[in-house]
Amino acid sequence: MRLILLGAPASGKGTQAAVLTEQLGVPKISTGDMLRAALKDGTPLGKEAATYMNSGKLVPDSVVIGLVEERLKESDAQKGFILDGFPRTVAQADALDALLKRLGVGLDFIVQIDVPRELLMERATLRRTDKRTGQIYHLKYSPPPPDAELEHRADDHEEKVKTRLDAYDAQTAALLPHYEKLGVLRRVDGVGSPKEVTARMLSQIAG
Ligand code: AMP
Numbered sequence: 001m002r003l004i005l006l007g008a009p010a011s012g013k014g015t016q017a018a019v020l021t022e023q024l025g026v027p028k029i030s031t032g033d034m035l036r037a038a039l040k041d042g043t044p045l046g047k048e049a050a051t052y053m054n055s056g057k058l059v060p061d062s063v064v065i066g067l068v069e070e071r072l073k074e075s076d077a078q079k080g081f082i083l084d085g086f087p088r089t090v091a092q093a094d095a096l097d098a099l100l101k102r103l104g105v106g107l108d109f110i111v112q113i114d115v116p117r118e119l120l121m122e123r124a125t126l127r128r129t130d131k132r133t134g135q136i137y138h139l140k141y142s143p144p145p146p147d148a149e150l151e152h153r154a155d156d157h158e159e160k161v162k163t164r165l166d167a168y169d170a171q172t173a174a175l176l177p178h179y180e181k182l183g184v185l186r187r188v189d190g191v192g193s194p195k196e197v198t199a200r201m202l203s204q205i206a207g
Contacts, residue, residue, distance in 0.1 A: 056163030
């Protein structure tokens with residue numbers, strides 16, 4: 001299964017990718033996670049990406065395209081993958097098409113998770129991560145236990161979330177017609193519990 005998850009920041013891509021990776025037995029490839037790991041490790045790539053990420057802007061195409069090209073060549077990705085957060089621009093989608101063509105494989109589905117903007121704002125600004133376990137909580141919908149050591153992602157503060165949602169509207173939404181033309185686009189209502197959304201996704205991609 002080769003799957004792309006599309007959707008605005010905080011639409012639930014990461015949560016759904018984590019569940020689907022187990023259910024489908026293919027790795028989750030998240031450019032956001034890869035960039036955050038590079039930033040944490042203080043690599044040159046992490047340092048380059050940091051200024052963009054911390055202000056909610058997209059990292060340059062050449063950086064993320066290079067990351068994904070390398071990752072897709074690794075052995076575990078040969079049986080399939082779930083792309084989370086990539087592609088985000090038309091240039092990235094074109095680079096991915098070209099890469100998959102070179103590798104001689106195609107995409108099975110692109111699943112777009114639809115969530116209204118007001119809910120995306122609320123989800124992102126109240127999202128917290130326990131830095132010991134990596135578990136993600138939401139202060140309203142999925143409150144953390146009292147002993148959690150909570151972190152608030154720098155780009156989950158209100159102004160940064162607005163910038164990220166604007167980048168999504170300006171650049172990533174343009175990918176939908178591209179994938180619609182290929183006949184592999186499926187749309188899923190992302191409002192509801194993570195379990196409900198997973199069930200909707202599985203019904204779209206099953207069979
Ligand atoms: P995410 O966790 O997917 O919301 O990504 C967090 C941040 O990483 C984004 O706001 C961007 O700064 C950067 N990023 C992740 N994926 C991409 C991508 N495909 N293209 C450009 N920037 C990205």
